Amino acid sequence: KQEVTQIPAALSVPEGENLVLNCSFTDSAIYNLQWFRQDPGKGLTSLLLIQSSQREQTSGRLNASLDKSSGRSTLYIAASQPGDSATYLCAVSSNTGKLIFGQGTTLQVKP
Amino acid sequence: NAGVMQNPRHLVRRRGQEARLRCSPMKGHSHVYWYRQLPEEGLKFMVYLQKENIIDESGMPKERFSAEFPKEGPSILRIQQVVRGDSAAYFCASSHGLAGRTDTQYFGPGTRLTVL
Numbered sequence: 001k002q003e004v005t006q007i008p009a010a011l012s013v014p015e016g017e018n019l020v021l022n023c024s025f026t027d028s029a030i031y032n033l034q035w036f037r038q039d040p041g042k043g044l045t046s047l048l049l050i051q052s053s054q055r056e057q058t059s060g061r062l063n064a065s066l067d068k069s070s071g072r073s074t075l076y077i078a079a080s081q082p083g084d085s086a087t088y089l090c091a092v093s094s095n096t097g098k099l100i101f102g103q104g105t106t107l108q109v110k111p
Numbered sequence: 112n113a114g115v116m117q118n119p120r121h122l123v124r125r126r127g128q129e130a131r132l133r134c135s136p137m138k139g140h141s142h143v144y145w146y147r148q149l150p151e152e153g154l155k156f157m158v159y160l161q162k163e164n165i166i167d168e169s170g171m172p173k174e175r176f177s178a179e180f181p182k183e184g185p186s187i188l189r190i191q192q193v194v195r196g197d198s199a200a201y202f203c204a205s206s207h208g209l210a211g212r213t214d215t216q217y218f219g220p221g222t223r224l225t226v227l
Contacts, residue, residue, distance in 0.1 A: 034215065043202060044154075044218040089154070096167040097206070098144060099216060101154040 002027045006090055006102035013080055014110050021075040021105045023090030028068045031093040035064050035075050038087045038104070047088075048075070080109045113138065115205050115219035123225045130190040130197070132222045136205030143186040144216060145178060148200040160186060161208070193226045200224075 003026045013019050023033070032051050036044040048057045048064040050073070056065040063076040077084060087106045091099040116135040124130050136143050145157040159167040160180035171178070175193075180186040190197055200221045206214035 036218075041223075043220040044204075046215055046217060049215050091154075096159060097142070097214070098156040098159050098167055098170070099146070099154075099204075100156065101146075103153045 002030075002092060002094060002100045004090060004092055004100050004102040006088075006105050008105060009103065010106045010108075012108040012110065015080060015082060017080050017109075018076070018078050019080055019107070021077070021088050021090075021107070023073040023075070023102055025071045025073075025092050025100075028071050029095070030068065031095065031097070033064075033066055033073050033093070034091045034099065035062075035073075036089040036091065038089060040087075044089065077107075080107075082109050082111050085109050115140075115203055115217050117201075117203050117219035117222050119222060120220060121223050121225070123227065124193050125227050126194055127192050130193050130224055132188040132190075132201050132203075132224070134186040134188070134203030134205075134219060136186070136203075137207075137217055140205035140207045140217075142206045142208040142214070143180050144204040144206075145186075145188050146202045146204065148202065148221075150199070154202065157188075190224075193224075195226045198224055198226045 005024050007022045034049045035047045050057045050066040061078040066073045085108050087104045089104045090102045143160045146154045148154045156170040158171050158178045175191045177189045200223050202221045204216040204218045206216050
């Protein structure tokens with residue numbers, strides 16, 4: 001059974017700092033991995049999707065990497081801003097397309 | 112291009128009543144997924160539907176819950192005889208399905224169900 005774990009559960013950093021969020025999964029037979037952002041009381045916004053054949057994806061200040069063999073992904077946020085404060089969710093896609101989510105990392109960027 | 116739409120955004124029901132949650136996928140999308148987020152818990156998959164077909168319902172509770180995605184109209188998640196433990200945020204996601212299982216899923220804003 002696939003399990004997704006995110007560490008740390010919460011993170012507080014000063015504005016401008018670079019940071020890394022971690023995601024690990026137990027079954028390497030995934031189709032893709034997505035990183036999402038969720039603001040309090042809101043829906044999910046897709047940030048990056050990495051196909052199983054890819055190693056990384058970049059969008060603006062965000063960079064996500066994938067190492068299938070070790071069951072790990074990282075989300076790197078450069079030059080963090082207060083507007084980046086949110087919960088970041090990692091999810092892997094199973095063979096039926098359903099997403100299996102981690103518990104999330106709640107990020108607070110202090111001005 | 113409108114995103115995934117869900118309604119109502121907030122729904123209050125008394126124990127024993129029925130809850131009907133609606134999801135309109137993005138234009139051109141024929142795949143719909145329902146997820147539930149219980150308080151202080153992560154998102155859990157419930158069901159995956161394509162037009163008129165249930166593909167994977169492995170996350171659906173065995174009783175009281177049902178889902179459909181008819182040929183015309185939105186996808187409906189129906190909860191009969193609601194109990195307090197059904198209080199949660201219910202999210203719908205859609206994908207176009209052309210790339211199969213590797214498609215990006217786009218999420219709606221969710222329906223927050225409160226059972227009194």
